[in-house]
Amino acid sequence: METQQCIAQRRSVRRFTDQDISNEQLKVIMEAARIAPSWANTQCWEFIIVRDQAIKEKLAETMPESNPARKATINAPVVIVACGKLGKSGFYKDQAATSKGDNWYLYDVGLATQNISLAAHDLGLGSVILGLFDADAAGKVLNLPDSVKVVTLMPLGVPAKESKAPPRKPLCEFVFKDSYEKAWVTGDEENLCFIEE
Amino acid sequence: METQQCIAQRRSVRRFTDQDISNEQLKVIMEAARIAPSWANTQCWEFIIVRDQAIKEKLAETMPESNPARKATINAPVVIVACGKLGKSGFYKDQAATSKGDNWYLYDVGLATQNISLAAHDLGLGSVILGLFDADAAGKVLNLPDSVKVVTLMPLGVPAKESKAPPRKPLCEFVFKDSYEKAWVTGDEENLCFIEE
Numbered sequence: 557m558e559t560q561q562c563i564a565q566r567r568s569v570r571r572f573t574d575q576d577i578s579n580e581q582l583k584v585i586m587e588a589a590r591i592a593p594s595w596a597n598t599q600c601w602e603f604i605i606v607r608d609q610a611i612k613e614k615l616a617e618t619m620p621e622s623n624p625a626r627k628a629t630i631n632a633p634v635v636i637v638a639c640g641k642l643g644k645s646g647f648y649k650d651q652a653a654t655s656k657g658d659n660w661y662l663y664d665v666g667l668a669t670q671n672i673s674l675a676a677h678d679l680g681l682g683s684v685i686l687g688l689f690d691a692d693a694a695g696k697v698l699n700l701p702d703s704v705k706v707v708t709l710m711p712l713g714v715p716a717k718e719s720k721a722p723p724r725k726p727l728c729e730f731v732f733k734d735s736y737e738k739a740w741v742t743g744d745e746e747n748l749c750f751i752e753e
Numbered sequence: 754m755e756t757q758q759c760i761a762q763r764r765s766v767r768r769f770t771d772q773d774i775s776n777e778q779l780k781v782i783m784e785a786a787r788i789a790p791s792w793a794n795t796q797c798w799e800f801i802i803v804r805d806q807a808i809k810e811k812l813a814e815t816m817p818e819s820n821p822a823r824k825a826t827i828n829a830p831v832v833i834v835a836c837g838k839l840g841k842s843g844f845y846k847d848q849a850a851t852s853k854g855d856n857w858y859l860y861d862v863g864l865a866t867q868n869i870s871l872a873a874h875d876l877g878l879g880s881v882i883l884g885l886f887d888a889d890a891a892g893k894v895l896n897l898p899d900s901v902k903v904v905t906l907m908p909l910g911v912p913a914k915e916s917k918a919p920p921r922k923p924l925c926e927f928v929f930k931d932s933y934e935k936a937w938v939t940g941d942e943e944n945l946c947f948i949e950e
Binding site: 558559564566568579583584586587588590591593597599601602603604605606607608611646653655656659662663664666668669670673674675677685687688691692698699701704707722723724725730731733734735736737740741748750 | 765804885
């Protein structure tokens with residue numbers, strides 16, 4: 557699939573068919589994560605591919621009971637758990653190098669998981685990125701050491717139906733020109749106008 | 754360009770030709786950021802498109818003098834500044850909902866900037882993601898309010914030369930099966946073997 561089409565048509569998918577996902581498909585997806593950029597090429601990400609039903613259920617239990625993501629976690633054939641190693645991203649000579657301290661792993665895992673979302677969509681698969689759960693409890697389920705933190709859970713499968721795109725802010729609301737007080741464009745998608753000096 | 758090819762062939766580009774980038778190209782790139790997923794669709798990202806040479810130079814001054822990224826920031830025709838609004842991502846009913854507190858904006862800006870990297874590469878443009886600079890000083894240069902934090906700077910332009918891919922860890926080093934102590938695969942790219950129970 558063309559890149560722009562893939563970026564535009566990717567959806568968050570929470571309902572899956574019973575169809576399984578092959579290891580070869582997962583390999584393509586994990587390769588996409590592998591070649592993502594990262595802080596000084598530290599590649600602080602680690603991933604756990606969960607197919608075991610009992611483990612999926614334990615992961616679902618780390619979410620609020622009302623969260624519809626529970627069902628997606630239990631019903632997906634695969635849940636990819638995206639983790640980050642502490643003390644790598646954002647560091648220079650073993651010291652945290654910026655005011656963001658040891659939180660840069662969140663950014664780098666974000667880069668890698670977006671590649672996962674897109675590679676999955678390109679293969680005709682659907683995924684959703686989940687962040688609202690008890691990450692320490694999930695880490696215990698997966699036997700993570702203290703130095704590795706769970707960031708997001710990504711249920712993955714064949715979409716059970718087409719999903720609509722949720723609304724997005726128009727560019728004029730979040731893109732600026734040279735400085736925060738200057739708009740870059742006016743109007744919406746259909747009637748976009750670039751602002752010249 | 755095909756999605757898998759785009760993901761695999763994107764490089765971090767630090768040297769650019771003198772060629773400018775059009776607003777139409779930037780629009781394609783910013784649309785890619787716009788439709789990225791985010792925590793509860795909060796879209797906490799904001800972007801500043803910097804073409805003004807004096808502002809680019811002031812941004813470069815927020816980096817360590819030895820950092821080669823300074824030159825990329827000064828010489829690129831455009832620098833995209835990726836920012837995150839505090840108090841949105843990771844929140845539920847106005848309260849931080851996880852142990853990661855108000856750091857989820859880093860993850861969401863990561864998702865959006867990976868779309869930017871890929872959309873740029875798809876257009877034949879090159880970019881690099883920079884994190885090692887004084888984000889508060891950069892925020893002052895751009896007149897950001899306290900509630901908006903600079904995350905990364907992305908110099909963007911036409912690549913001056915082809916870049917090689919830096920080495921990446923093999924899948925067997927960072928992908929696990931069901932639990933952290935179980936390998937998913939053995940061997941490297943040329944000789945990958947999936948581990949069955």
